[in-house]
Amino acid sequence: MKRTVEPKVLYFGTPVVLISSCNPDGTTNLAPMSSAWWLGYTTMLGMGTSAQTVKNLVERPEIVLNLVDPDMVAALDRIALLTGSEEMSESKRARGYRYVPDKFAAGGLTREPSELSGLDSVQESPINLEGRIEAINEIGGPDSHLCALEMKVERVRVREDLLMSNDRYIDPLRWDPLIMKFTEYFAGGAPAYPSSLARGWQMPPMVSLTSPGPGTP
Numbered sequence: 001m002k003r004t005v006e007p008k009v010l011y012f013g014t015p016v017v018l019i020s021s022c023n024p025d026g027t028t029n030l031a032p033m034s035s036a037w038w039l040g041y042t043t044m045l046g047m048g049t050s051a052q053t054v055k056n057l058v059e060r061p062e063i064v065l066n067l068v069d070p071d072m073v074a075a076l077d078r079i080a081l082l083t084g085s086e087e088m089s090e091s092k093r094a095r096g097y098r099y100v101p102d103k104f105a106a107g108g109l110t111r112e113p114s115e116l117s118g119l120d121s122v123q124e125s126p127i128n129l130e131g132r133i134e135a136i137n138e139i140g141g142p143d144s145h146l147c148a149l150e151m152k153v154e155r156v157r158v159r160e161d162l163l164m165s166n167d168r169y170i171d172p173l174r175w176d177p178l179i180m181k182f183t184e185y186f187a188g189g190a191p192a193y194p195s196s197l198a199r200g201w202q203m204p205p206m207v208s209l210t211s212p213g214p215g216t217p
């Protein structure tokens with residue numbers, strides 16, 4: 001039996017990525033996001049247009065995608081409700097967002113030079129994808145304030161222990177991406193950490209499948 005429903009979010013589970021982009025003053029902004037997919041050497045990124053990241057990428061197309069390992073989840077969550085934009089929408093303010101320009105410091109993450117641009121990459125990320133934005137399109141209609149950014153990947157840097165013997169492949173058994181599913185963090189298919197984003201979105205608490213249900217004696 002199925003029911004027709006209108007879920008608040010359709011985040012079925014995608015890898016978490018930290019985007020490095022260039023602020024107007026030349027410093028690097030860092031933003032967590034998870035609406036990313038790959039086809040060939042193109043990445044499509046779905047972002048809200050109020051993000052400082054989008055404002056930066058409209059003006060300066062250089063970008064680094066820092067993929068997130070489950071070991072980074074606490075650092076990631078420390079910057080989950082931060083924005084590098086001084087202007088904030090009412091809905092973001094209501095979700096508990098704060099303006100903090102230096103998210104490397106706020107998260108306790110380490111800067112690493114990129115190879116193709118002056119952007120700082122994230123040293124803790126086992127995989128860094130460098131490139132540039134080639135197109136930006138509005139999506140979801142005029143009131144959605146959403147856009148799809150098309151990135152060309154120009155450089156791929158991978159931690160050596162994740163590579164298979166001939167360097168052309170990343171080992172699927174050793175690479176375990178942090179996944180965001182309906183605003184909650186998952187690793188290896190299991191919940192990984194309490195999510196500030198879920199709190200901001202007022203998501204109902206997850207009930208463990210193995211714990212007794214409500215009203216169970």
Ligand SMILES: Cc1cc2nc3c(=O)[nH]c(=O)nc-3n(C[C@H](O)[C@H](O)[C@H](O)COP(=O)(O)O)c2cc1C
Pocket residue numbers: 016029030031032033034035036046047048050051052053054079080081082083084085180197
């Ligand atoms: C795990 C996680 C995933 C997120 N995924 C997205 C996303 O896919 N698209 C988006 O626009 N915002 C996403 N966000 C919210 C952004 O991080 C938020 O808009 C933030 O303000 C962006 O930072 P910036 O304003 O400094 O660019 C996500 C946040 C977290 C913590």
